Amino acid sequence: MTKRCLTVLGATGSIGLSTLDVVRRHPDRFSVHALTAGTRARELAELCREFSPAFAVMADVQAARHLADLLSDRPDIEVLSGEDGLASVAADAACDTVMAAIVGAAGLAPTLAAVRAGKRVLLANKEALVMSGQLFMDAVEKSGAELLPIDSEHNAIFQCVPADKVRNPAAAGITRILLTASGGPFRTLLAEELRSVTPAEACDHPNWSMGQKISVDSATLMNKGLELIEACWLFNTTPELVEVHVHPESIIHSMVEYADGSVLAQMGSPDMRTPIANGLAWPERIDAGVAPLDLFAIGRFHFERPDLERFPCLRLAAEAFAAGGTAPAVLNAANEVAVAAFLEGQLCFADIPVIIEKTLSAVAVMPADSFEIIFAKDAEAREYAQALLRSL
Ligand code: NAD
Ligand code: MG
Numbered sequence: 001m002t003k004r005c006l007t008v009l010g011a012t013g014s015i016g017l018s019t020l021d022v023v024r025r026h027p028d029r030f031s032v033h034a035l036t037a038g039t040r041a042r043e044l045a046e047l048c049r050e051f052s053p054a055f056a057v058m059a060d061v062q063a064a065r066h067l068a069d070l071l072s073d074r075p076d077i078e079v080l081s082g083e084d085g086l087a088s089v090a091a092d093a094a095c096d097t098v099m100a101a102i103v104g105a106a107g108l109a110p111t112l113a114a115v116r117a118g119k120r121v122l123l124a125n126k127e128a129l130v131m132s133g134q135l136f137m138d139a140v141e142k143s144g145a146e147l148l149p150i151d152s153e154h155n156a157i158f159q160c161v162p163a164d165k166v167r168n169p170a171a172a173g174i175t176r177i178l179l180t181a182s183g184g185p186f187r188t189l190l191a192e193e194l195r196s197v198t199p200a201e202a203c204d205h206p207n208w209s210m211g212q213k214i215s216v217d218s219a220t221l222m223n224k225g226l227e228l229i230e231a232c233w234l235f236n237t238t239p240e241l242v243e244v245h246v247h248p249e250s251i252i253h254s255m256v257e258y259a260d261g262s263v264l265a266q267m268g269s270p271d272m273r274t275p276i277a278n279g280l281a282w283p284e285r286i287d288a289g290v291a292p293l294d295l296f297a298i299g300r301f302h303f304e305r306p307d308l309e310r311f312p313c314l315r316l317a318a319e320a321f322a323a324g325g326t327a328p329a330v331l332n333a334a335n336e337v338a339v340a341a342f343l344e345g346q347l348c349f350a351d352i353p354v355i356i357e358k359t360l361s362a363v364a365v366m367p368a369d370s371f372e373i374i375f376a377k378d379a380e381a382r383e384y385a386q387a388l389l390r391s392l
Contacts, residue, residue: 004030004120004280007089009110010101011035012043014211015124015150018272019099020047022280022288030280034089038106039063045070048077054094057085059106086110091117097280099150100125103213104336105378108132112371118143122279124150126230127336131329132374133233148279149234153179153227155275156253156266157235163283167236169256176241178255178263179231181306182207182270183246184219186349191310195350199343207250207270216339217313220352221306225317229328232321239318246304251293269293312353316360325365326377333381334359341389351392359385 006023010016016037023030034055037044041063048056048071056071057080058064064081071077080088090098090113098114099122100107107125112132114121116139123129129136140147149155157177158166165172185205186194203215210218217223224244231242245255250270257263268274269291277288308315313335320331338355341347347355363381368374 001029001284003028004097005033005095006030006097006099006280007034007036007092007095007114008032008099008101009036009086009090009107009114010038010099010103010125011047012037012040013101013103014209014214015101015272015276016099019101019122019276019280020051022273022277022286023051025289026286029286033092033095036086036089036102036110037063038102041066041070048074053077055080055085055089055092057081057089059083059086083109087113090114090119093117096120097122099276100128101150103127103211105131105332108371108374112136112139115139115145115147116143118145120146120148122148122150122276126151126226127332129233130226130229130332131378132368132371133229133328135368135371135374137233137236147234148282149230150272150275150279151227151230152270152272152275153254154230154234155278156180157231157256159266159278160254160256160264161235166234169235169237173259174256175259176243176257177231177235177237178257179224179227179242179244180247180250180252180254181221181224181244182218182250183248183304183306184221184223186219187246187248189310191350194310195348197349199345202342202349206248208272210272212343213336213339216342216352217335220313220349221311222313222317222335222339222352222356224306225314226332228314228317229321239321244306244314246306248302249298249300251295251298251301267293313356316353316356320360323360323365325367326363326373327360327365329368329374329377330360330363330365330381331356333378334385337382337385337389347389347392355385355388358388 032051036057068079100111108128273288320327
């Protein structure tokens with residue numbers, strides 16, 4: 001057993017808290033090097049008192065001052081702030097494992113810092129990979145970082161592929177990846193009903209309890225679009241080989257089809273502590289605190305095709321990936337702006353894809369030759385999407 005020293009980027013979020021819940025069960029296996037959060041100093045302070053990290057980082061400078069006040073009796077915990085603080089605890093030689101669980105584009109720079117430092121990187125922050133695809137995977141290869149997928153679908157696929165063929169599934173005889181989707185809370189609504197759904201309804205996912213942004217993404221199917229792109233980069237494959245299957249029970253987390261007709265599935269209760277524990281302990285297995293699967297209680301599995309008419313975000317993601325270059329970064333940025341506006345009550349649910357589609361057609365695609373270009377396109381797309389919102 002290797003004892004691992006962990007930095008949790010996004011410790012106060014849904015994935016961060018689930019990670020710390022697994023860590024809490026195995027004090028002999030894990031120690032905590034650093035915990036980070038965006039703005040919630042009080043919540044981070046409480047976690048710091050329990051896990052005693054060497055560093056605590058707030059992205060927001062004001063919040064970092066507040067955190068330092070709250071931890072003034074804990075000189076053993078050094079408080080840092082901003083992007084530099086995040087990058088430094090992600091790359092620090094004292095830690096070997098980084099949970100990348102910041103939401104959205106804000107996670108790219110610190111996740112990349114962990115990758116460049118050659119860490120075991122547990123990737124929950126799919127937006128980072130969607131934005132920078134090839135450059136991100138090149139950085140992984142160059143540093144020798146160990147990239148392990150935490151997104152439940154990708155972790156499921158990872159578990160169904162031979163360990164030495166993760167980047168070359170065809171060589172293992174894999175003919176198709178069956179990416180499952182819950183369909184979200186609005187799966188059965190009519191197109192006109194989608195115009196009046198509220199943020200509270202969008203965040204009330206039938207199977208998973210998650211942060212607000214990914215909950216909305218799950219309701220629009222943008223989450224599956226981002227995951228389609230994520231799967232192509234992680235498993236070095238093409239969208240033609242990835243088929244989305246809506247499976248409302250969320251028990252099969254994804255499947256892999258082999259040339260001989262075998263289909264391997266990974267199943268489990270919909271609880272992120274399973275993929276998190278899988279990544280933390282890999283290649284070993286540890287208790288994650290997850291209830292055993294009761295298939296008698298579930299009874300039946302259902303499968304249907306995604307409806308791209310009612311949920312155009314999945315189509316938009318596939319188109320952005322096909323366009324290549326900076327298009328996925330633009331897709332992601334426009335989606336972040338639109339989702340935030342929806343959550344604030346400024347945009348109707350059905351107009352989320354409208355903002356994204358218009359932004360994608362207005363912001364010119366460029367070759368994604370550097371992270372600077374990616375960040376510049378991200379900013380340009382945000383500005384364009386914001387202007388669109390104001391014009392509505
Ligand atoms: P969340 O909103 O619950 O938590 C986000 C975390 O990021 C918080 O700790 C927050 O403080 C921090 N953060 C937010 N903005 C920041 C900023 N600008 N700078 C630094 N830190 C910032 O989100 P979540 O649901 O835990 O999701 C995190 C990531 O994991 C997302 O990329 C999501 O797509 C992915 N993911 C989540 C789930 C899930 O079940 N929640 C499943 C699969 C993948
Ligand atoms: Mg997922």
